[in-house]
Each structure stands twice: as structure tokens, then as C-alpha cells.
Amino acid sequence: MIGSRVVVAIFALWIAAGNGTAGAAGSAASAGASRYLPDPRLTPGAVISTHTADICVRGYDRAHRVWHDKAGTLAKYRVPQSAAGQFEDDDLVPVCLGGANADPANHWAQPNARSVGCGG
Numbered sequence: 001m002i003g004s005r006v007v008v009a010i011f012a013l014w015i016a017a018g019n020g021t022a023g024a025a026g027s028a029a030s031a032g033a034s035r036y037l038p039d040p041r042l043t044p045g046a047v048i049s050t051h052t053a054d055i056c057v058r059g060y061d062r063a064h065r066v067w068h069d070k071a072g073t074l075a076k077y078r079v080p081q082s083a084a085g086q087f088e089d090d091d092l093v094p095v096c097l098g099g100a101n102a103d104p105a106n107h108w109a110q111p112n113a114r115s116v117g118c119g120g
Contacts, residue, residue, distance in 0.1 A: 038092050038108035042076050045092040046103035054098070061095045066102045077109035088112050 048064070049055055070089040071081065079087055090110035093099030100106050 036111050038110075039077070043092050043108040044105050046100035046106040047093055047098050048100040048103075050098045055096065064095050064101050067091075067107060069104070069107075072104065073107045074109050076104070076107075079109050086112055 054060070067089065070084065070087075073089045074081065074084055074087060077087075087109045088111075089107055091099045091101055092106050092108055095101050
């Protein structure tokens with residue numbers, strides 16, 4: 001089994017290499033395929049812990065899901081409130097891998113299936 005530190009390190013390298021770029025406009029709604037990826041300038045990610053003794057405890061993820069500012073995340077990505085139903089407020093580094101859910105640097109406007117033409 002791969003340790004959580006290794007997973008977080010690989011993920012951080014992937015983002016640092018530019019694989020999470022959302023395009024020149026820096027917006028989830030910008031043109032091109034990269035519009036469906038988080039912009040590392042707006043969402044660099046944030047980690048609260050990578051120690052398995054901390055994050056591999058029953059109930060850890062529920063106890064650390066405290067974010068309730070979808071409007072702020074959408075504004076950061078220049079998504080109008082009229083399109084809010086087409087986006088999820090998602091953590092870049094998942095809470096189950098030690099991501100800091102309370103940190104705005106870890107949130108991005110992830111298009112849902114409706115916004116990418118995959119469903120109702």
C-alpha cells in the first residue's frame with residue numbers, strides 16, 4: 001500500500017508541473033479542455049496532515065469537512081451564480097489524504113457532468 005505522504009507528494013508534483021492549469025483566463029469557464037481542471041494559481045492546494053495516525057482514524061473525513069463557501073469558490077473562478085448548479089466546490093487535495101478542507105487555497109470550482117455535456 002502506498003503511504004499517504006507518497007500520494008500527496010506525487011499529487012503536488014503533478015500540480016507543480018502545470019498539469020492542473022486552467023488556461024490563460026484562469027477560469028473554470030475558460031475555453032479549451034483545460035477549463036475542467038483546477039488553476040494552480042487560484043487553488044494551489046493545502047494539507048493539514050499526512051500522518052496516517054491522524055487521517056486513518058474512523059470519522060476523520062467527516063470531522064474535517066467544514067467548508068461552506070461555494071459562492072466564494074465560484075467567485076474566485078469567475079463563475080456566475082446563475083451557473084452555480086453546474087459546479088461543485090471541490091477539494092484539490094482530498095480530506096481523506098490530509099487535505100485542509102477549511103483552507104480556501106484547497107477549493108476549486110469543479111464542473112459537474114451537466115456542465116461538460118454528460119447528463120441532464
